[in-house]
Amino acid sequence: MARFVIRRLLQSAVVLLGVTLVVFLLLQLVPGDPVRVALGTRFDPQTYEALRARAGLDQPLVVQYFDYLRRALTGDLGVSFRSGRPVTAIVLERLPATLSLAVTAVLFAVVIAFPLGIVSAIRSGSLVDHAARVFSQFGVSVPDFWMGIMAILLFSGVLGWLPPSGYVALTEDPGRWASHVALPAATVGLVTASILTRFVRSSMLEVLSEDYVRTAEAKGLRTRVVVLRHVLRNALIPVVTVVAVQLASLLGGVIVIEVLFAWPGIGRLTYDAVAARDYPVLQGAVLLVAALFLLVNLVVDILYARLDPRITVK
Amino acid sequence: MKPVLAVEDLTVTIDTRRGPARAVAGVDWAVRPGETLALVGESGSGKSMSVLAATGLAPRTARVSGRIHLLDTELTGLPEQRRRRLRGRHVGFVFQDPMTSLNPVLTVGRQVVEAAQEHLGLTRRAARSRAVELLDLVGIPSAGQRVDAYPHQFSGGMRQRVVIAMALACEPDLLIADEPTTALDVTTQAQIVELVADLQRRLGTAVVWITHDLGVVAGIADTVAVMYAGRILEQGPVDAVFGAPSHPYTRALLAARPDPAAGDADLVTIAGAPPSPLDLPPGCAFWPRCPVRGDARCEHEMPPLVPVSAGHQVRTFYPQATDRRD
Numbered sequence: 258m259a260r261f262v263i264r265r266l267l268q269s270a271v272v273l274l275g276v277t278l279v280v281f282l283l284l285q286l287v288p289g290d291p292v293r294v295a296l297g298t299r300f301d302p303q304t305y306e307a308l309r310a311r312a313g314l315d316q317p318l319v320v321q322y323f324d325y326l327r328r329a330l331t332g333d334l335g336v337s338f339r340s341g342r343p344v345t346a347i348v349l350e351r352l353p354a355t356l357s358l359a360v361t362a363v364l365f366a367v368v369i370a371f372p373l374g375i376v377s378a379i380r381s382g383s384l385v386d387h388a389a390r391v392f393s394q395f396g397v398s399v400p401d402f403w404m405g406i407m408a409i410l411l412f413s414g415v416l417g418w419l420p421p422s423g424y425v426a427l428t429e430d431p432g433r434w435a436s437h438v439a440l441p442a443a444t445v446g447l448v449t450a451s452i453l454t455r456f457v458r459s460s461m462l463e464v465l466s467e468d469y470v471r472t473a474e475a476k477g478l479r480t481r482v483v484v485l486r487h488v489l490r491n492a493l494i495p496v497v498t499v500v501a502v503q504l505a506s507l508l509g510g511v512i513v514i515e516v517l518f519a520w521p522g523i524g525r526l527t528y529d530a531v532a533a534r535d536y537p538v539l540q541g542a543v544l545l546v547a548a549l550f551l552l553v554n555l556v557v558d559i560l561y562a563r564l565d566p567r568i569t570v571k
Numbered sequence: 572m573k574p575v576l577a578v579e580d581l582t583v584t585i586d587t588r589r590g591p592a593r594a595v596a597g598v599d600w601a602v603r604p605g606e607t608l609a610l611v612g613e614s615g616s617g618k619s620m621s622v623l624a625a626t627g628l629a630p631r632t633a634r635v636s637g638r639i640h641l642l643d644t645e646l647t648g649l650p651e652q653r654r655r656r657l658r659g660r661h662v663g664f665v666f667q668d669p670m671t672s673l674n675p676v677l678t679v680g681r682q683v684v685e686a687a688q689e690h691l692g693l694t695r696r697a698a699r700s701r702a703v704e705l706l707d708l709v710g711i712p713s714a715g716q717r718v719d720a721y722p723h724q725f726s727g728g729m730r731q732r733v734v735i736a737m738a739l740a741c742e743p744d745l746l747i748a749d750e751p752t753t754a755l756d757v758t759t760q761a762q763i764v765e766l767v768a769d770l771q772r773r774l775g776t777a778v779v780w781i782t783h784d785l786g787v788v789a790g791i792a793d794t795v796a797v798m799y800a801g802r803i804l805e806q807g808p809v810d811a812v813f814g815a816p817s818h819p820y821t822r823a824l825l826a827a828r829p830d831p832a833a834g835d836a837d838l839v840t841i842a843g844a845p846p847s848p849l850d851l852p853p854g855c856a857f858w859p860r861c862p863v864r865g866d867a868r869c870e871h872e873m874p875p876l877v878p879v880s881a882g883h884q885v886r887t888f889y890p891q892a893t894d895r896r897d
């Protein structure tokens with residue numbers, strides 16, 4: 258297992274290298290001069306040249322790229338055109354907010370989707386099953402920003418239970434963190450839950466018709482044991498991927514929700530960086546998201562091997 | 572001796588999208604301790620459904636009626652909870668395809684003793700040694716190591732041995748084997764048949780053996796029931812039924828059996844197909860294919876099961892008739 262992890266980490270490093278190259282080249286293709294944009298009305302030729310030189314933009318592309326890489330390896334991702342602050346710090350300070358939202362939303366989704374999917378598969382055609390179907394139809398067809406607005410109106414406006422927006426760090430005050438993360442996480446989580454419910458249900462149904470489930474029933478095991486030990490473990494194997502894909506996409510940022518709830522996440526950062534043509538920040542954000550993506554993938558592969566003995570990690 | 576499992580007038584109706592399907596239409600049979608009952612008949616004749624319904628394993632869409640006695644208990648009308656316990660404790664199952672009847676994510680050892688843990692309350696330690704013992708019993712080499720292996724690490728024949736070990740975990744009074752050798756190659760088939768016969772001799776288990784292989788029936792069964800379209804057409808001691816087959820369908824089945832001694836020259840197949848369980852005729856279901864070709868009575872009236880010799884019954888108006896060959 259350790260060797261598997263090390264090999265995957267090395268592979269991930271190679272992928273990240275590719276990501277830096279692609280992002281770097283893509284940014285060269287984007288029209289518009291970032292330094293000029295950053296200067297705005299303060300533009301004068303001298304400041305412009307100085308800033309370009311400081312960012313290394315007067316060097317040939319190849320030199321620029323290897324320069325970037327060399328510094329990236331020491332954790333230096335350059336400085337923001339906009340604020341002049343180090344990109345590494347800017348990107349990392351968004352990480353807790355992004356993780357908070359993504360992980361809470363996925364947990365919320367799992368807590369709803371697993372029981373709902375399981376019960377609606379076991380009792381397919383029942384009232385619960387129909388309710389679950391309506392729920393997931395609702396979740397995937399209603400736009401998340403609208404749900405977010407409704408949630409704010411209800412829980413913050415009418416009931417006054419939760420703050421309408423903003424972010425408090427978990428390390429600062431866990432209670433206030435929870436009250437702030439609840440609404441955006443529930444909004445995002447509801448969409449994820451409706452997607453997930455369908456997958457859990459169909460995966461369960463598929464496994465329920467397997468011969469080995471009949472074997473388990475023939476042994477006279479309790480329904481709970483049949484479902485949890487024989488059906489669920491097998492049904493989870495494909496579901497794990499779906500959960501991971503959902504988590505990874507949330508880690509990439511949920512811009513609309515982050516804007517609506519004034520959530521200082523990576524999605525918001527990326528959005529602002531694009532608008533401001535703040536390339537160093539944009540590069541840093543993409544790099545971080547790619548790294549998170551790879552990490553989630555690695556965890557999924559390990560989970561897969563744990564769940565399915567037919568897969569050998571070598 | 573009292574039967575281990577006996578069904579009377581067992582009827583199974585499955586609700587399908589195209590209406591109710593009569594998979595089993597009033598079947599009686601019994602299997603006594605240490606005996607083997609063979610159920611034979613074409614595909615779709617209701618062999619599997621009758622044993623599944625008898626043990627409470629019929630699909631949810633099935634309606635089961637009739638009387639089912641397992642040991643001293645009447646199962647019909649019993650709450651599922653009690654039926655489940657009786658089933659797990661007293662009946663072991665071996666299904667057709669060992670490639671799909673084992674759970675791929677659990678070790679074979681775990682699956683083999685699961686029933687014993689549930690019904691006999693074995694401790695974890697006891698369960699493990701019992702698993703090794705069972706795997707050893709069914710002839711799995713170095714069972715002590717193989718107990719922690721997963722199904723995909725076994726060949727088809729070895730998997731079927733695992734399934735048999737699993738079925739025997741609670742030392743059941745009855746073993747139900749539903750075409751246990753169909754999915755295996757010929758040599759392995761013979762080994763599995765031999766294994767079950769041997770275990771049966773040693774453990775005194777009653778066996779219901781569902782098969783298409785009449786050679787196996789002749790070799791291991793005490794009694795045989797020939798099913799067609801959900802009904803039993805002929806049943807009785809194997810010697811009587813095979814020695815003096817009285818139903819044209821039985822004769823056709825026996826004739827259709829490839830006989831290595833006779834070569835292919837005499838190979839007879841039965842033309843036509845059985846009726847749909849959605850639309851069973853009022854009379855004899857075999858009538859359209861029957862080589863005796865009885866009269867309108869056969870078409871419109873269900874022949875009763877009539878005795879022809881001790882314990883040997885046949886469902887026909889013309890037990891003495893001979894087949895027309897044209």
Ligand SMILES: Nc1ncnc2c1ncn2[C@@H]1O[C@H](COP(=O)(O)OP(=O)(O)OP(=O)(O)O)[C@@H](O)[C@H]1O
Pocket residue numbers: 585587592593594595612613614615616617618619620621630848
């Ligand atoms: N789940 C089901 N839903 C609807 N009809 C079914 C279902 N299972 C079985 N049947 C029908 O019930 C009838 C009896 O099926 P059964 O499986 O008992 O046949 P069988 O004699 O075991 O055949 P085989 O030799 O192919 O195993 C068939 O006509 C089949 O189509």
Ligand SMILES: [Mg+2]
Pocket residue numbers: 618619620749
């Ligand atoms: Mg069958």
